[in-house]
Amino acid sequence: MRKVWIDAGHGGKDPGAVGNGLKEKDIVLAVSLGVKKKLESDYEGVQVELSRSTDVFLELKERTDAANKAVADLLVSIHCNAGGGAGGFESFRYTNASAASRSLQNVLHSEIMIALKPYNVRDRGQKAANLHMCRESKMPAVLTENLFIDVANDAVKLKRQDVIDALIAGHVAGIAKYLGLKKKEGKPMSNPNRDINVASPWAVSAWEAATKLGYFDGTRPGSPITREELAIVIMRMENKK
Template sequence: MKLYLDPGHGGSDPGASGNGLQEKNIVLDIALKIRDLLVNDYEDVEVRMSRTGDSTKSLQQRTNEANSWGADYYVSIHCNAFNGSADGYEDYIYSGLADSSQTARYRDILHEEITRVNQLRNRGKKKANFHVLRETNMAAFLSENGFIDNSNDASKMRDSSWRQQVAQGHVNGIARAFNLTPKQDDDDSGTFYRVIAGSFKSRTNAEERAQFLIDRGIDSTLVAVTISGETWYRVQAGAFSKRENAERRLREVKNAGIEDAYISS
């Protein structure tokens, strides 16, 4: 799966601003976290970014690059602004698409996963004639992750753990939409040590456990596994190439109250 990941604005274009923050910086950090989570946790994922630093790039350059590369999906990360009076999360697909389109089905999944973890008011699923949604040859999605000029939303944006949660929500949605395969314990870099914070037959129960950890600043995601023909949902609180890092995370999880957490290798 080839993902073109587009942190909006950059360089001479700061995007929206408010409460001492600039959109270009917030969305770049979220996008970098999305990239790292996808590449580290899933098989057969290629990620190309419109920018990985504070550089200027036109909208046409971004969509041309994604089209030339032959991306399977285009995800553009943004923050909103509206005189400080609005708040919350919303996302967009191209206005010319039907609700039954594949792009809309992908968006429905991402919307569900992102709003589950982002702690923002849900403003809904929307459509627009934005360049990056209109001029891309592949399915495209644009998220507006809070209002930077709203004091409550901005206070979340300042928090690195919140930005990590938002990134994880995007990754959970992409993984579900494209049926990505979680990495096995062994890959080219050697053994991975995974911290498992519970296994549940009920996805809802697994989501509650993951949210419990996320609320305490511990990154968590769900991994579906098949055991004796039945689907179980494991709550994974990180995967590490060094056992000592996994043990450190395990202590954090247990200190949060999950005594039955363990390391899988």
């Protein structure tokens, strides 16, 4: 059983960054709870423990002491950023990080950016800093800064559930890849709760263009495609050359 420690930054009397009707502590808690649920639901042999599962305040030392006592295999501290500018996503490791922490950062950062690609989020890069959560953790540790609360364009994204879901999916994919976790058999790849008759917001324009070109018939945009359906699409594209 692999043990993952997820740290939702701030909480309680400490709201973290505040702006555009958002509080950092609320967003990172939602992402952290989502990561726990999805990771344990989708993968075998993994247990996720949380620094906090409710809106409570914890000192930094309390967080790392708990993670170290649990002998977790890795720690990810989840935050949102502030400070203006162009916004975006970035990740941090300790300035004198271990090779394992560097590896975790590489995989995690990459998978989160892949998940965020449909939303045109700026990649601010992988960075190093003397941060308590990364420095005092006795396991590979990375801190993620998930968009800017005080940048209007980022704040609009953070208010969307599909963006929150993408952040959750990116964290889960990165952790699973780093630990080499096995996906549970029979686990559906798509979201069973989505309406397959409605295109996702990020795909609407592409779906409409492909439909107008005759590649698709305009129905069931959210449905998984079979190989035989894909063959039909390919032949339609061939015939339009």
